[in-house]
């Protein structure tokens with residue numbers, strides 16, 4: 001027998017794995033904020049610095065960073081006044097800083113935001129240190145039909161870091177209630193992604209909580225060189241379409257040490273993803289780790305060089321999944337799922353080249369996204385269904401090079 005999926009409870013690995021995960025999380029936090037050369041707290045304790053900041057920008061002879069505190073740009077932080085323009089102003093100042101900039105969102109406060117786009121290119125590197133909470137307006141009419149898909153967007157920034165241990169709260173309840181998945185009488189409309197990164201290079205997002213997004217929690221699109229680490233993403237298991245992390249058209253991405261509990265995919269890996277390494281991630285509830293769906297509406301998809309390592313899934317509908325529509329083209333290749341532990345997962349291992357999630361059934365078509373060189377290695381745990389492995393391959397472009405091993 002080449003695989004180790006069993007339907008007997010098998011919990012031996014859990015305690016040690018969890019201990020390891022939390023321990024490394026603590027070390028990460030203790031190690032501080034990464035690339036910066038001086039710490040935010042030591043800079044902002046100086047009175048002269050505060051005076052300089054009142055003028056809108058400050059620079060320090062002694063330090064290599066300039067700090068931009070959100071409160072200096074007119075933000076209230078009371079959770080009810082609209083702080084969108086204040087954040088946009090603070091971003092503009094930080095982005096124009098010739099020295100490495102820190103945009104500091106103070107702790108203990110809630111900043112209410114509508115749709116906000118924070119764009120580069122910036123003069124130097126920017127670190128957004130979020131200590132408090134950014135909370136989305138609960139009023140859906142604050143979003144126009146032209147852009148219902150975004151809430152906070154970072155666009156075209158090189159060397160952006162977002163960190164600080166604070167919270168991004170999508171305040172999604174009213175969006176969920178009005179989702180066609182929850183109320184079938186309503187039309188299907190899009191809802192915002194809480195945190196989007198578009199065309200960013202050398203991006204780090206670390207040590208953040210993202211909760212109750214309106215729809216997808218975090219989206220990485222058209223980015224290169226991305227590290228996501230120490231993220232905690234949480235929404236109810238019943239919330240519709242609330243993917244954890246969505247990755248598309250991006251290269252050289254690492255996701256480590258994250259905990260993702262939502263109502264949809266833990267990670268959704270879409271077309272254009274190349275060289276992605278995921279490790280030490282805990283998922284569930286939700287729909288598990290999914291590559292695809294690819295090839296929708298006869299589109300071309302290219303996914304390659306994906307390693308999913310040391311991931312645990314609790315009670316998710318899928319474990320390791322690849323799904324493609326008939327009629328697509330391109331490939332999903334060189335994919336490894338290894339060292340995974342799954343507890344009460346419905347479909348632990350699934351490749352479906354005949355995937356269809358449309359109102360009308362999908363027609364049989366001869367072209368398909370080619371699925372090849374997929375390794376499932378050292379995957380163990382328990383299932384709640386009879387079949388631990390489901391392979392539904394295309395009649396015309398059958399998947400090949402699929403291996404399951406110890």
Ligand SMILES: *[C@@H]1O[C@H](CO)[C@@H](O)[C@H](O)[C@H]1NC(C)=O
Pocket residue numbers: 354355356392
């Ligand atoms: C494969 O998928 C197609 C389309 O969803 C379905 O009709 C068929 O029953 C599946 N085959 C197996 C063996 O599950």
